[in-house]
Amino acid sequence: MKTALICGISGQDGAYLARLLLDKGYQVYGGSRDAQMASFTNLARLSIRQDVKLVSVSINDFRSVLQTLLKVKPDEVYNLAGQSSVGLSFEQPVETLESISVGTLNLLEAIRFSNLPIKFYNAGSSECFGDTGREAADEMTPFRPRSPYGVAKAAAFWQVANYREAYQLHASTGILFNHESPLRPERFVTQKIVVSACRIANGSAETLTLGNIDIARDWGWAPDYIEAMWLMLQQPKPDDYVIATGQTRKLRDFIQIVFETVGLHWEDHIIIDPSLFRPTDIAEGYANPSKARKQLSWQAHYKMAEVAKLMVEERIQTEGRRAAQIVTS
Incomplete structure (x- = not known):
């Protein structure tokens, strides 16, 4: 062992x-x-x-x-x-x-x-x-x-x-x-987006405020x-x-997929605040993971679109379990 x-x-x-x-x-x-x-x-x-x-x-x-x-x-x-x-x-x-x-x-x-x-x-x-x-x-x-x-x-x-x-x-x-993943804390923008979208879909009147949504990353x-x-x-x-996955997408795309997964149009629920832009941010990030693929025989199974949907589905299931516990208690 x-x-x-x-x-x-x-x-x-x-x-x-x-x-x-x-x-x-x-x-x-x-x-x-x-x-x-x-x-x-x-x-x-x-x-x-x-x-x-x-x-x-x-x-x-x-x-x-x-x-x-x-x-x-x-x-x-x-x-x-x-x-x-x-x-x-x-x-x-x-x-x-x-x-x-x-x-x-x-x-x-x-x-x-x-x-x-x-x-x-x-x-x-x-x-x-x-x-x-x-x-x-x-x-x-x-x-x-x-x-x-x-x-x-x-x-x-x-x-x-x-x-x-x-x-x-x-x-x-x-x-x-x-x-x-669903284990991300809400201070990370991806989880912040997922949690807010699920709350809005459940009737919350909140508006989600974000910084630069045109950054591009390999998620x-x-x-x-x-x-x-x-x-x-x-x-x-x-x-x-x-x-990395080898695929780069904009944060805007992640937002769109998350809100579409819960049946909403993201433009109706998001405000862009320039004060949230970082002093020196990375506009785009691209990766070449070919070495890991060749030497480790490793490659990513999920790309950004699947990741966004998986995070939303897990959040919905978690909220469903919490609601059931409240009812039974």
């Missing part, structure tokens, strides 16, 4: 990864700054809360990280921790840099210091590339990040590459483009991308991979 430690298990990716690893027979440890106080709502939603061993670990504290590694002795470590919102990173740049860059460095150094044969996965981001125009970014595309979040992720990427080359660690980074389905993380650590040699 393999043992895995997931740092950032309470988030969207951490919960889906925990479920995947449990299904594969792993013993799964989940790291959180305060495991006794955290709610781990996403683990509960996936009905795996009781199957994960939770440990308190602060990845910004080297001693805490090292103690955890020596205690758990994991075969694989997945670093999904850190401030995860691009928009919030403009308001909290120091917290973003420390939680992502310093946290990654502590994990790498603790693995090196422990001398344990640990395979390490680092959650990278397409935000590292910045605005590449219509060029489809691959693993050789230069980084030009346009947000504090992108800067922090770029620093973490190069730390992983440095430790891989200098100390021969099995350390890989997945450069993931946008990936969504995928989070459970697909989790499999790619695991596949990277099963390779004989560590490497970095762009993970």
